[in-house]
Amino acid sequence: LRKREIGVWRYLEYLPVKDESKIVSLCEGGTPLYRCNNLEKELGIKELYVKNEGANPTGSFKDRGMTVGVTRANELGVEVVGCASTGNTSASLAAYSARSGKKCIVLLPEGKVALGKLAQAMFYGAKVIQVKGNFDDALDMVKQLAKEKLIYLLNSINPFRLEGQKTIAFEICDQLNWQVPDRVIVPVGNAGNISAIWKGFKEFEITGIIDELPKMTGIQADGAKPIVEAFRKRAKDIIPYKNPETIATAIRIGNPVNAPKALDAIYSSGGYAEAVTDEEIVEAQKLLARKEGIFVEPASASSIAGLKKLLEEGIIDRDERIVCITTGHGLKDPDAAIRASEEPIKIECDMNVLKRILKEL
Ligand code: F0G
Structure with missing residues (x-):
């Protein structure tokens, strides 16, 4: 962050941040x-x-939004952040909330989140909730939590997310x-x-x-x-x-x-x-x-x-x-x-078989 030669914070003058000491970054963008x-x-x-x-x-691009959104949460002194997600937003929020020491809850549509994203959200330590519904249902639920001021919502209805993106x-x-x-x-x-x-x-x-x-x-x-x-x-x-x-x-x-x-x-x-x-x-x-x-x-x-x-x-x-x-x-x-790919070919440790395959490349 010191130099800001590259990435989201290179454009600090265009970003709505009041207190630079509150910036939460993983060197996103660039x-x-x-x-x-x-x-x-x-x-x-x-x-x-x-x-x-x-x-x-x-x-994913979500990190650009999250660095600004979670920085805003930091400025506001928020303790709990949350989102609904098809996967990437949850992975990103989980990482940025970990880095800034906040509690994080993410709602995902059950069975419809790609494996890598699920692994990320779980591993960064967010509380991962699978909802028996789709993304739109999950978003309705976290919006309700935000309305009741129980979480700070970091979906893209949060304008600070879009500022980063x-x-x-x-x-x-x-x-x-x-x-x-x-x-x-x-x-x-x-x-x-x-x-x-x-x-x-x-x-x-x-x-x-x-x-x-x-x-x-x-x-x-x-x-x-x-x-x-x-x-x-x-x-x-x-x-x-x-x-x-x-x-x-x-x-x-x-x-x-x-x-x-x-x-x-x-x-x-x-x-x-x-x-x-x-x-x-x-x-x-x-x-x-x-x-x-x-x-x-x-x-x-x-x-x-x-x-x-x-x-x-x-x-x-x-x-x-x-x-x-x-x-x-x-x-x-x-x-x-x-x-979407062809299955790998299984062979014995046989050089002749290997060379035959090489010829057919
Ligand atoms: N591409 C990827 C890989 C995404 O994860 C998303 C959104 C989009 C495109 C669409 O972007 O919502 O700004 O129009 N993913 C969100 C999520 C919904 O929860 O990770 P958008």
């Missing part, structure tokens, strides 16, 4: 922006970057030498991140750092796409899904709390919203790993799947400068990766 030449060739496009948020301390936009400008991408493609679940990133670009525009804005493009999973449906009708409000379903468990959300902000970001930037199937998500996840060496969890790959689809539909021009956000590390969901 994630790589990869130029993807192989994917450019594969998809026939000119300029593609992946902003890999899986490289954060707990493996807006630094994704700052970093993209920074890493592109102050050029602004034509389009930023973001996986959308509870819709906080796309709203936060838009806020970041707007703040850089208002303060004269940049003079253009990207088209904000949100991608949802086919089985959980209330924002895409609202966008198709050019509506301001969503109709929630009661039973959202997708392999991308991180974005298995039927009633995104930040939907109005996300729709505003999409409409006012001239962006777009599209949905992708589970098959398209897995295919994109593999493509990114096998063409670029970037391993992301299924929800993250929806930005790549969305890019592919919108190119095919002619919505995205092939000469746009595009940034896809990948939101979480592939190791978060080892089950999904193994299910």
Whole structure:
């Protein structure tokens, strides 16, 4: 923290922190922006970057929000923090609350949280509660606790979370030498991140750092796409899904709390919203790993799947400068990766067999 050369706190002047001594940090942000030449060739496009948020301390972009949100909790002298989560928020909050000596309770939809995320929340020492319901049910419950002032809520309805996450936009400008991408493609679940990133670009525009804005493009999973449906009708409000379903468990959300902000970001930037199937998500996840060496969890790959689809539909021009956000590390969901892969070959310790396999590579 002393130098703040890189990461979320590089942008301290843009963050709502009053007392720097209260900052809780694990050196979040400063994630790589990869130029993807192989994917450019594969998809026939000119300029593609992946902003890999899986490289954060707990493996997702949530850490950017949590460093600011938990710092705020610290300033307020809060003792107990909590959240509902599809996994990543709980992993991140558990880590930051551990680092700042707070008690932490997390509510997860039973049986629908990827293994890596569950392991993290448990291991950082949070009280982990599995709810017989989905994320939206769990969020209703923690909101009630917050209303009764029993916990400090760190879901993305907490504005301090979004303040941290807006630094994704700052970093993209920074890493592109102050050029602004034509389009930023973001996986959308509870819709906080796309709203936060838009806020970041707007703040850089208002303060004269940049003079253009990207088209904000949100991608949802086919089985959980209330924002895409609202966008198709050019509506301001969503109709929630009661039973959202997708392999991308991180974005298995039927009633995104930040939907109005996300729709505003999409409409006012001239962006777009599209949905992708589970098959398209897995295919994109593999493509990114096998063409670029970037391993992301299924929800993250929806930005790549969305890019592919919108190119095919002619919505995205092939000469746009595009940034896809990948939101979480592939190791978060080892089950999904193994299910989508070929089984390892089992052999005896036999060199001839091994050499035969090598020839067939
Ligand atoms: N990608 C990943 C890997 C996520 O974990 C999430 C959200 C999103 C995308 C969507 O971001 O909600 O800001 O639109 N995960 C939350 C959680 C809901 O509990 O970890 P969003």
